[in-house]
Amino acid sequence: MREEAGAASTRLRAAWVAALAAALMLAPAGAQAAVGQAEDPGRGDTAAELRPPAPGEAAYPEDPSEPARPDATFRAYPRAGYGLDGAGQRFPGQSLEVFAGSNRYLTSVATSRNGWEGGADAVVLASGEDYRDPLAAATLAGTIGGPLLLTAESYLEPGVGDELVRLRPEVVYVIGRLSADVEREVEARGLVTERIAGTGHHETAFAIAQRAMELGGDPSTALIASADGFADALSASAVAAAKGVPILFAPSTEHGRRWLLDRLAELGTEHTWIIGGSAAIDDASVAGVPDPQRLAGRERTETAVVVAEQAFGVGMTGRPVIAGSDTFADGLSGGVLAGAAHNAPVLLTPRQELYPLPARWLEATGHARVDVVGGTAAISALTRCQLGAGDTRAFLCVEQELHAQGYHTGNVDGRLDHVTIGALYAFQKVAGLPASGRFGQAEWSRMLQRPRIAAGRPDLPGDRVEINLGRQLILVIRGGDVRHVLHTSTGAPSTPTVRGVFHVYEKRNYRQSHNAMYRPVFFYRGYAFHGYPEVPLHPASHGCARMFDADMDFLWGFLPYGHTIATY
Template identity: 45%
Template sequence: MGTIDRTHGWLAGVLTMLLVLALVAGPAAAASPPDQLDPPGPGEGTPLRNPTEPPLAGYGTMAQPSPSITLDGRAWRRAAVRRMAPANRYVGSARVSRRGWSHGARRVVVAPGTNPFDPMVASSLAGTVGGPLLLTRTRSVPSKVDRELRRLNPGRIYVVGDMRRRVVTRLRNVATVVRVGRGNRYETSVAVARRAAKLGARRRTVIVAGGRAPAQSLGAAALAAGRRYPLVLTKRAGKRLRLQRRVRELGARRTLVIGNQSAVSAGIVRNLPRVRRLARPGAAGTAAVTAAAARRHGLRGSPVLINRKNWPAASYAGVWAGVRRDAPLLATAGRELADPARWWFNRYQPRKAVVLATKKSVPVVTTCQLRRGGMRRWYCAERLLHRQGYHMPHVDGRVDRFTLWAVYAFEKVAGRSANGSFGNAEWRRLLRNPRHKVRRPDLPSTHVEIDIGRQLILLVKNGKVAHHIHTSTGKSSTPMVRGTFTVYEKRDYLQTYNMMYRPIFFYRGYAIHGYPSVPTYPASHGCGRVYNGNMDFLYPKIFMGERVATY
């Protein structure tokens, strides 16, 4: 009997211990078996590229393939870049004036900001008198411009082009007003050129630009203002003798024609003295070759970069660049630095540059390329990945584990094979900013989605995908549950018996958790695995009661 009692007591103790363990395990073991350590899958087990790199603290990551970064492109000297982002053309002209003429100016040129041609021809006059170019409306003077005029305290204001009488009257309250050029753009350009010649312009070189294609003449203002060359507008074709007479009466011995033959035909400038045409395909190309000519003519300062569609900035920023910075003006467009501007930076290697544009018109990729001295730099790719919602805790240009995880997620979003390689093709795809669409807009604006097909965890904020995280969900024998669920438990620790790191449970035993091994294919026992480093990022962002959709 004693033996039987001891046996019953031992069995009761074992059952009690099992019951306690079940209660401790909690909901993770309620319905499906918890995720556990799997043997390394295909492609795993390869050492990192730098085996001497110390392991990240707290991230028990199994060895993974190193990312393959194969970016290449033109390189140049790194430039220190300063950005100015004015709200509009009038505020921009006032800000540039304040920066370039901080102690005031004796002469100021004012032109209407409603058309691209009057400010362009006014640039040569501004360069001749050594003052800023301010833009104003034809019916009123913007408050920022009015305050800047009073701060400059000029003795004389040259008004170029047609303006309403009340605008001129308001300007007369500041200083003496001299009106130059009234009528069409061609007659205005001749009147301004004659006035500039009387005030000391260098008449031996005259710039001729088209009067119908402002994009072809973006760099003309900096060259005209910096070297004090008169600037004359002409029609593409027409009265050749009239243009010849106007150029020769200025005393010109050399003619710089800016723009291709779609702007200024070969016939209309045929008999002008020593014609040199500055033109390349596209507005950015012509601006680059004009900047190269400005360099040869003595403008060797740090360039000013604008968007090719911002013709108002080409005038007032061109005056600032030519007069105060002794520098040319460049133009760019698109998602990165335009090839003509890249050619100019590669050839002349400036130490500094000023970007006069918002981040929307000249994106941060362009400034990053200038600062890093190359068209293809991993640091710039890291910045883009971070801005587009791929977890990069340190944007430092280093290739590390977080690099691999972010590249995996990007490749999945971009519809490419997730192999960890990032080259020029991936760079071009990254510039187009591929986005994963929200599949469950019916849920609250902040929720979590798990795309089982693409193996991605998506954090949705304000109705848009804010973050993309590489994951590995359940394999075919233990698939992840599909549906809409709610986060009901978070455990802020590592479960050592199954290596689940900081699990977040959303349905019975199904969870999002960190794990040492996260391959590019479904490999878990039903949960959504992420790397421990990514789990540290996800854990504070997913709150109790948040909705989780799996599909």
């Protein structure tokens, strides 16, 4: 490191030679060859000389250093900021209980264990491979007061079989497309089965409705759902389970329409709720149904809110369930949990984030506790954070998500502090956005896309640290994957950072008082990673990789002696 000019340089060079000799003796054998060597990109790790400077690029200084600083105060520029404060939908922060399994079948088990801890007199078992049979079966589940369990069509999921044994029902209703093998596996556990099925989804739904009415269901109102897509239909499951009202499917032909009218008359239905807009169920297909009322929104999450409002108006005021809108299974078993166990509706939201409409409904109804059905593949950690924070744009959730994506945020506490600023800079660089340090809607949208940066030297050992000079980023690589990304400022054009492959050979676990370099870790001559009070968004150092002190504390543990460092 170039400390002083003039007479001091002679003393420094002597000290440097002594330190280098000591480092060579202490460094691992594999690292000794790298000390003092830079890589020729065309010749691998064996080149012993620095790469010639590119045209217009200044020659590399032998001993890069940082200018002396009188103190170590933190300076970040441009100043960071959060542009979404107050821009989200506010609602009461929710107390969450999550019910999830490793797949859709075990998630239905989790809902059963919560809603029917003491067992159940009867259970409904349906296919988890198609939404239509289990959706229609929600009526039966609500009528008998039991859970809806899902399984594969050709075999009984072992975890589901264990749950049936735990529940010890007097009867298991086997629905629709489930194979005879499934029924035999249920009976092999000492349980009694009753199969309910028709020749197709429409006929199966009607057969379920008939059996539910025989067991005490309410035929006065029927729900009409689409048989061609689950998007709008999911929200009907909770109402059917809570009220014991039948679900039938909209026809696609005139013959089917007449069949539907005959079945409604046979049930004695007086009112009809049509679930979904005309794109899902056109007016002609349901012409003539008794006292029709269409419950629809512009998309599936809004339809679920419209249905929830209707349900709330007829006394379904219990603790609601939130399920993912991108798949059907969790919404079905969760809908039965909501309706049959809690007398509440089910709300839907995409996996990535909580939409404002469900949040607005929670605000309007005053709910402060919800059940979340499904793992993070269905309801993301970000969505859960939004629910808990009571704000669809809570900075706490931004910080949590950036941390999960590999940016060093420090403590996830919802505060825009000096550690979070570095994370924002790094994220914006990876996302291809202007590195302003200000997090706004563009950053939010890109964050949901989870942008990634690729490692630049996949030919090197899987565990390494890279300095991407073009992007001004430090990449922590583990097992060949980029695990962490840090903001850095490397060598200015007049004092550029050396390029090549090197190894850590010296670490100083303190702040150097004469130049404010914090915990420097050297990898070639005087080139080092180190903390520093100022880490601008452009190359500004004397060749080292600057970062904020907290980032250096984080990186320190990833830089053992002999560790591979690549700069490019």
